[in-house]
Amino acid sequence: MNDFESQWNALGTKHHSSGRLRVYPDHQLDFFIDYALNGDRELIIEAKDIAFNFPELPFFENLEVIFAQTSGGSRIGITLTDEHLFKSFTVMCFDIAERSKGGKNLEESFMIALECLRDWSELFKRRGKVGLTRNEVIGLWGELHTLESILQSNIAPDELIVQGWRGPNGDQRDIGFNKTRIEVKTQLATKAISLRISSLDQLDDGGNNLKLTLNRITPSDKGFSVIELAQRLFQRFETNRLAYAEFERKIVLAGLSEDQELCKEKFDLDERLIYEVADNFPKLTLSNVSVGIIAAEYVISGAAITSFQIDWDKLVGTLSE
Template sequence: MAKLIDEIQLAWNSIQTAQGTSGWNTVAVLPRHPGRFRAGRNFPDLCEALLAGFRTSVISRNEKFPEGLGFHVTRVNSEQDGFVWLALTRSPNGNLELFSAMVSDIVHAILDTGSGDHSLELRAFLGRIRAWQEFMRKGAVPLSAENEVGLVGELTVLEKMLEVGMAPEAAIRAWSGPLHGLRDFELGFGAIEVKTTVATAGLVAKIGSLEQLDDTNCSPLFLGAVKYALTESGQTLPEKISAIRAQLESNPITLSEFDDRVLAAGYSPAHSPQYHRRFSLREIAMLEVGENFPRLMLGNVKPGVISARYEINLEPLLSQDVGLTTALKKLEMI
């Protein structure tokens, strides 16, 4: 990865010293993929950019391109050899080091598809950019202790889904929490919301809205309760991510989509030394949310109440565990 970004940075530096007054000045990079990637600057702004070429037929004229803190994506008004060029450009106030890491990661996401299918490569390109968009929105800093626990819990449920036979492609695409999903996993007409604790006693779930446990238009709906202990023999967050990645290696597209979600959730491999806590699973339960489940939603609060955050003590409800296999069968996922 270092050699790749070094090549791109060298190209950026050469362009900076070149003569130019307006328009794009670009240099081809990655000679093993001739004509597909170019490092560039758009004069007179001179901000660094990566230009990626895709066949004209795979990009819709109405495609909405992501724009985030420190970067933007635009269509370059130039076609060559049947390619449309998309430019990922650093904003003037964008951090160059972070942008360089982003560019390197995105190029690898495209190359790792190994397909030569431009539509799949475009999906990988835009998917990884949107993940970086969300990562930057979260501050591009290591996860808080609470968010680290939350991500471990979601990954645990994902791991268990794979263990009981859910198709990896479906499981990864169902994981919507990192991508602004109302609930952590959206499965068909239903969903699973995951709540995780490392507390030595009790299991209190923080509910973020009146909609989160409302099954009016989302049924069946399950709350996954995950209890962990912090031990010396447990698994760190980076180790858990690596273990799941190993299961997905045979499907580069699904692996790329998993990486997108992990990044969007706020995890970057660059921050892995920060995550030294080790988690040992104590209990996991799937609780079906129904009429008698303790919850607040728009249908059972007084008129005038339009939003709420509240907490539920799940400990007395753990005996009602239906198990993940039953939950996924009810959701028609296995």
């Protein structure tokens, strides 16, 4: 549970008349939680003695965002209008507070808080829609299972490994750690072995060691759902505040919902194939396609990449170098 969730839970059923409560007292910005007159939850961020001329604020479907100049400085007010998003809202508040701690001064911290707010605007738009598709659930299952396996190798502190899980951030790489990038693919074991590549950037190593894991899974009551995989990792991080907070943020970004039936489907891992994406690995990148081709999706046959297969220990060894 992050600081904002615990503080709102401590407020209980209090409303606007109870006054606002300051959180993160050691932060150079002032963070307050409060209730609006109609009972909606509010986050207020204030910077004393600094007047900002703000650009247009990000638009949210489920939040109201207001910027104001005050007699003592500047203020951003964020009101949650959809109580179903309370958990996501508290994670967003925590993320804003943690990231803005890195500002060199008050003004920089305030601008980081605004930029973080922009990053979350697309998430809340997506959360207002149907939820994850089955293919997205399968893909997330593979990323969580691979992340858990890397954590179990104990090659680095948990918080550093979780920071390297980049998939929920929308990065081209799924996992990046110690100058090694891992692209995670997951497919049903009933299909022929193949790799579906979604862009010309996906297998471009960018100067890093590039590895690719293919998880082949089967629906099974003896297996685990993405919800159960996430719960196992939360349990692992119970005594590691940094890892827990970073994982919680990324689970929200990934769109995992305990209420969605698709997220409850259980899968079992049939096999995990690992490939080293060497220079002669069959792939399309901007550097080897004809001039004028700027985007492409393609499928690589499993039979064509057998010679590039490596074992899990070699992958772990690369990560720990």
